[in-house]
Amino acid sequence: MIRLSTTQMYNNSMNSMLQSNSRVNNVNNQMGTGKRVLTPADDPVAAAQTLNSKTRMAIVEQYNRxxxxxxxxxxxxxxxLDQTETALISLKERAIQLGSDQWSDEQIKASGVEVKEMLNHLQGLLNTRNESGEYIFAGSQAEQKAYDGNFFKGDTVEREAQVADDTFIKMLTSGARVFENLEIGADKLKPTYDPNKVIPDPDVASNFTPDATVDTNFTDAPANTVVDPAKFIETPAGSGIYAVDPAYVGADPGTVVLDPAKFKETEAGSGIFVVDETYAGANPGVMKPDPSNLGFTNDPAQYGEDGAYPNNMLGVLQHLVDATGNGNPAGPVNKEAIRNAIQNIDVAFEQVSQSRSQIGARQNTLSAVKESNTDFKDFAKQSISDLEDLDYSEAYIRLQTSMLSYQAGMQVSGKVSSLSLFDYI
Known part of the structure; x- marks a missing residue:
């Protein structure tokens, strides 16, 4: 036989009533929030699955950003790049016009000013910055200009962004890919320099002899038969070919000639000289570009007024500007170089076009990835909804049941609390 004290009956009644009240409050909270799972205790399995889905959604949202x-x-x-292509098409049309024999040198030079302005425009265009202030063609050196004049100052690094678990997209394109390292070889498109330059030909001995019309070059002037040894040396001995003595520091002796011990003609009959590789003395003072390095090069040491152009799109356009006589300093018009520039521009245009196609492919990939990410978010939201969203019909029934239980508990509690063993003594 179980014996219950008055206190025990009272406590049991109160606990039952509080539990009923808790169930009513819990259903009210669920209906207020629209969520079935308010704490992990409500449904541990659903709570864990919901947490995993929400974590995954946060990652996907970062991918979308x-x-x-x-x-x-x-x-x-x-x-x-679209603007660049448009400019290149316009420049090619202008080069075709300027290369025509119908145009005089004066007309070419006047019209070439527009070509120079377009080059300036493209130099600025290649230093475009994005909304973050980064130079979009500078590679990883995005804080500094991609181009200084015609010269590339960035690097080849193209920064990537992760847009899916196993997908990385290059979001910035280096100018090294788009504008540099054009496929311009020796067999095509090398610029033509001024063909009127007069340079001594080493195949002709008289080109190396002191100028006979300058009396001060000889010790027996005006007979001009004995070379002044203070000014000239014979190189090599017995050849009858003279060059200015390196030790001579006086006034210009009249004819500056090339010392065959120091210089060589790089192509027979070309009249273009470079320092001989075997020469180990001081700078000989006179040097012309090597034809093998004329044109477009990737070696900055070759750049210069009489040297090569940088092997990039801007170098190609600078070549065209110089050919119109609008270089710095201004030079003669060179129609052959203008005609060559037409092909140069084609090469630059093709490389820009290929890079633009690659960007289009990346954009297509981004679109597909974003669509996939969006589909996952929709699926995850539905999954979370299925796990934690409240069925109001079922909740309403539970609310009514809980309230009835609570009300009954209160009535029972009132009856129990009024009972006492003293009533039966």
Missing amino acids: NTDFGDKNLSLTESV
Whole structure:
């Protein structure tokens, strides 16, 4: 036989009533929030699955932010390349006009000013910055200009963004890919320098002898038969070919000639000289570009007024500007170089076009990835909804049941609390 004290009956009644009240409050909270799972205790399995889905959704949302940022950069880059292609087409049309024999040198030089302005425009275009202030063609050196004049100052690194678990997209394109290292070989498109330059030909001995019309070059002037040894040396001995003595520090003796011990003609009959590789003395003072390095080069040491152009799109256009006589300093018009520039521009245009196609492919990939990420988010939201969202019909029934239980408990508690063993004594 179980014996219950008055206190025990009272406590049991109160606990039952509090539990009923808790169930009513819990259903009310569920209906207020629209969520079935408010704490892990409500449904541990559903709570764990929901947490995993929400964590995954946060990662996918970051992927989408990367996708949006990459798409903005690629769209900006594509726009710049579109403008570049338009400018190149216009420049090619102008080069075709200027290369025509119908144009005089004066007309070419006047019209070439527009070509120079377009080059300046493209120099600025290649230093375009994105919304973050980064130079889009500078590679990883995005804080500094991609181009200083015609020269590339960035690097080949193209920064990537992760847009899916195993997908990385290059969101910035280096100018090294788009504008540098043009496929311009020795058999095509090398610029033609001024053909009127007069340079001594080493095949003709008289080109190396002191100028007979300058009396001060001889010790028996005006007979001009004995070379002044203070000014000239014979190189090599017995050859009858003279060059200015390196030790001579006086006034210009009249004819500056090349010392065959120091210089060589790089192509027979070309009249273009370079320092002989075997020469180990001081700078000989006179040097002309090597034809093998004329044209377009990737070696900055070759750049210079009489040297090569940088092997990039801007170098190609600078070549065209110089050929119109609008270089710095201004030079003669060179129609052959203008005609060569037409092909140069084609090469530059093709490389820009290929890079633009690659950007288009990246944009297509981003679009596909973003669509996939969006589909996953929709699936995850539905999954979370299935796990934690409240069925209001079922909740309403539970609410009514809980309230009835609570009300009954209160009535029972009132009856129990009024009972006492003293009533039966």
